[in-house]
Amino acid sequence: MQFHPWMLLSVGTAMFFIGLIGVVVRRNLLVILMCIELMLNAGNICFVAFSRMHQNLNGDLVAVFVMTVAAAESAVGLGLIIALYRTLKTVESEKLQLLRD
Amino acid sequence: MTFSCIICFPLLGALILGILALNESSTDRSQSGTAIAGTIGTLALVGAFIAALVSFFQLMHGEPTIDQTLFTWIALADLKIDFALRLDHLSGIFSLVITGVGALIHLFSVGYMKNDATPFRYFAYLNLFCFMMLVLVLGSSLPVVFLGWEGVGLCSYLLIAYWFQDPSKAMAGQKAFIMNRIGDVGFLLGAFLLFKIFGTFELAGIQEQATSISGPIVTAAALLLFIACTGKSAQFPLFTWLPDAMAGPTPVSALIHAATMVTSGIYLMARLSNVFLASPIAMATVALVGFLTAVIAATAALAQNDIKKVLAYSTVSQLGLMFMACGVGAFDAAVFHVVTHAFFKALMFLGAGSVIHAMHEEQDITRMGGLKAKLPITFATFAAGWLAIIGMPPFAGFFSKDEILWKLVSSQYGGWLYWSGGAVVAALTAIYMTRLFILTFLGKTRAEKKTFSSAHEGPWTMALPLLLLAILSTIGGFLGVPHSSWIEHWLSLPSAGSVLSGNLEWVLMAVSTVVGIGFAFYGYSRVKTGPEKSNSGFLKNAWGIDTFYTNGVVVWISRSAQSLDRFFEEAVLSRFVNGMGTLAQVSGGAFRTLSSGSLQSYSLIFALALAVVLGVVGYGWIK
Amino acid sequence: MNAEIIAFIALSTIALVSALLVVLRENPVGSAFSLILSFFAVAGLYALVGAHFVAALQILVYTGAIMVLFVFVVMLLNADKPVLDFLKTSKWIKMTGAAAGIILLIVTGIALQPARTIQATGPWSTEQLIASGGHTRVLSLSMFSDHLFAFELTSFLLLAAIVATIALAKRRRS
Known part of the structure; x- marks a missing residue:
């Protein structure tokens, strides 16, 4: 059987949904951020697969930029968690309910 | 210009008096208020009377009508209704009666209401009433007439419930207004039906076109209009408000419930006489209802002990007689009786007012008597009114009542049956009026000594109107002497033809004179020795x-x-x-659980929303 | 059954299983390390399809920078104690989440079926890439000429992120 880009696409899709479930289910803020990174990575895989499908380089290029943005975003997110930790003294998402009615 | 003065003077008077009435209080009693208010009010009416007289002379010199359009009232797509006034022979007569008798009653009120706390309010209402009544008779189209129709109903309510601090008086006013309102529904429906049939609201136009049409729809319109007349002119079954309306001041009863407002029904019928003539069923209904009312009211008047209630039932009975005349197509005779009835009934009401004023608000005739010596002017003038109403020649009532009786028998719609009905009513009238007159003025007094000895005539403001009305009651009948009747010639209303020869009329006049005198004696004999021991409750309650x-x-x-x-x-x-x-x-509470603040549930909602969106997009894409 | 497919299956299995472990492990450090493993496997996948530059960047940026940062923060905040937070999550959320994910997976799988038949031919097939000097060379040439503006913007973005993070995480002088 010949390798075809859609196989890569399905791997990316599956990884995306694993990450989505993880965001919903886990309660540790850091793990939630890790699952977000997982989702971004899955998006990257899909881009690369598309690039292979259309025999183009646009997908690869986008994947590079997404990676950069993901790095910046995770840095800022972790900074937020550190700042939050100072108030909450914990990283449980349950404790982060200051907006409650 | 003079023509519109007729309505402008009372309106102006009402406005001025109304504004001045705003700073009156019902507890501060100052004497001079009545003089000022009364002067303004009376002058307004006198001015209106002069204007009416001038316009009437213009008509007499040959102009058929005087029209004046004041402004455009309603302008819709195809419909244009102007506020237009029209003085013709019929409305000329009515406006003279209204302004003339009204002016006299204003003058009387100056004396009668001397001790009242809110004279400005009183005279404002009286002037407003005169304005509305004049709009009613001078209006040239049904909407304007309706404006006046409603307006007099309103003013009647305001004046009956003038002393509204007393709950029973307020209730009387309410009763009058509600019963009038029931009639007004008939007016509106009738007006709309007439518009549908004839395509116009103009009275002259309707009158012209109605000669050539007939059928059930015209009957329906005529009957609806008659319902309106029933309400306003106190016929069966909507007459019970008039006796209760005696709760108002006596001059009010004289003006509204004897001379003017209650005659609006007759006016309407005379105005739209062709509509009624086109429907024999409606004519028969009108005559029958008129007769029924006349009999009920006359028998009730026999059993009343309150002087004003007797006069009230008498008014209802006389109106019934007028409607009987309309029912046989004798509209001229009905209007003639309106004029003479205004004279003598207003006279008798004012006389009653003089008596009440003299006897310190006593109204029960079983506690009166022997007032002839104490109140000579009132006695003489009341006697003139009494003789007029029982039909003694040559007083006014003789000519007009006999004209009605003649028309009842001689009209093509009438007959001997109608005549005998009218004769019964005349007989009853003679009995109860004589009873009233004797119990009030003659014999030995049954009043308390103190009240009786301090009884005296009122001031000149009360005596002068009595005298003038007495003169009119005496000579007013000569307006309509048979076979040379000026008023019939003047009015020339459409009427039914005559089927009997004219000489019979003189015979019948003699017969009715004898009948009148005879029953008057009978009435005298009943109360010669004083009031009856007890009165039948059934009659007293008007059946x-x-x-x-x-x-x-x-x-x-x-x-x-x-x-x-x-x-x-x-x-x-x-x-x-x-x-x-x-x-x-x-639902607010349910939605509130969504904003829980928990990261978990938020991300769950995100995931679910994403699922929905992807599902929709994917579904569309697969298709 | 050639080497390509075998490699692909192996790498993708590692990637997916370690992704699952990220979600399922109790210990945050364990999650972090599973994620690193997953990233390595994905880099391998990139290399397999010929996107060598992206593979290199994946290892350098994702595993080398991001995951190191994650482990630093986990250790810094003493969040490495295993927390039995699975037990505390409401059963309903767990079940709904799992169900939603599976359904989505199936739906997306079905939706992606048409992708099987795309046979577009573009300018850069694998042979041409190799012939033009390799993926890295071609991609970087393209990035620094046609897409220079986006590249510069990205560097500004990184600058902004650095400033923001420092401002956020700085210890306050009280």
Whole structure:
């Protein structure tokens, strides 16, 4: 059987949904951020697969930029968690309910 | 220009007096108020009378009508209704009566209401009433007439309930207004039906076109208009408000409930006479209802002990007689009787007012008597009115009543049956009026000594109108001497033809004179020795009709309103409205759980929303 | 059954299983390390399809920078104690989440079926890439000429992120 880009696409899709479930289910803020990174990575895989499908380089290029943005975003997110930790003294998402009615 | 002065003077008077009435209080009694207010009010009416006289002379010199359009009232797509006035022969007569008798009654009120606390309010209402009545008779199209129609109903209510601090007087005013309102429904429906048939609201136009049409729809319109007349002119079944309306001041009763407002029904019928002539069924109904009312009221008047109530029932009975005349197509005779009735009934009401004023507000005739010596002017003038109403020649009532009786028998719609009905009414009138006159003025007094000895005539403001009206009651009849009747020639209303020869008329006049004198003696003999021991409750209550209304109709209406309130308002509407509130609260609470502040649930909602969006897009894409 | 497919299956299995472990492990450090493993496997996948530059960047940026940062923060905040937070999550959320994910997976799988038949031919097939000097060379040439503006913007973005993070995480002088 010949390798075809859609196989890569399905791997990316599956990884995306694993990450989505993880965001919903886990309660540790850091793990939630890790699952977000997982989702971004899955998006990257899909881009690369598309690039292979259309025999183009646009997908690869986008994947590079997404990676950069993901790095910046995770840095800022972790900074937020550190700042939050100072108030909450914990990283449980349950404790982060200051907006409650 | 002079023409519109007729209505402008009373309107102006009402406005000025009304504004001045705003800073009156009902507890501060100052004497000079009545003089000032009375002067303004009377002058307004006198001015209107002069204007009416001038315009009347213009008509007499040959102009058929005077029209004046004041402004455009309603202008819709195809419909244009102007506020237009029209003086022709019929409305000329009516406007003279209204302004003339009105002016005299204003003058009388200056003396009668001397001690009243709110004279400005009183005279403002009186002037407003005169304005509305003039709009009614001078209006050239049905909407303008309706404006006046409603307006006089309103003013009647305001004046009957003038001393509204007393709940029974306020209730009397309410009763009058509500019964008038029932009639007004008939007016509106009739007007709309007439518009549908004839395509116009103009009275002249309707009158012209109605000669060439007939059929059930015209009957329906005529009957609806007659319902309106029933309400306004106190005929069966809507007459019970008039005796109660005696709660108002006596000059008010004289003006509104004797001379002017209650004659609006006759005016309407005379105006639209062709519509009625086109429908024999309606004519027969009118005559029958008129007769029934006349008999009920006349028998009730026999049993009343309040001087004003006797006069009130007498008014109802005389109006019944006028409607009988209309019912046989004798509109000229009915209008003639309106004029003479205005003279002598207003006279008798004012005389009653003088008596009441002298006897310190005593109104029960069983406690009067022997006032002839104490109140000579009132006695003489009241005697003139009495002789007029029982039909003694040559007083006014003789000519007009006999004209009606003649027309009852000689018209093509009438007959001997109608005549005998009218004769019965005339006989009863003679009995009760004589009874009233004797019990009030003659014999030995049954009043308290103190009251009786201090009784005296009123001031000149009360005596002068009495004298003038007495003169008119004496000579007013010569307006309509048979076979050379000026008023019939003047009015020339469409009427039914005559089927009997004219000489019979003189014979019948003699017969009715004898009948009148005879029954007057009978009445005299009944009360020669004083008032009756006890009066039949049935007659006193006007055959129990009013009691039926109060205990039957009104109770039924209020009970059904209460049960509607319980079963619909409380059970359904309140629950519905409160349910809306509860629904808002509950749904708000439900939605509030969404903003829990928990990251988990937020991300779950994100995931679910994403699922939905992807599902939709994917679905569309697969297709 | 050639080497390509075998490699692909192996790498993708590692990637997916370690992704699952990220979600399922109790210990945050364990999650972090599973994620690193997953990233390595994905880099391998990139290399397999010929996107060598992206593969290199994946290892350098994702595993080398991001995951190191994650482990630093986990250790810094003493969040490495295993927390039995699975037990505390409401059963309903867990079940709904799992169900939603599976359904989505199936739906997306079905939706992606048409992708099987795309046979576009573009300018850069694998042979041409190799012939033009390799993926890295071609991609970087393209990035620094046609897409220079986006590149510069990205560097600004990184600058902004650095400033923001420092401002956020700085210890306050009280």
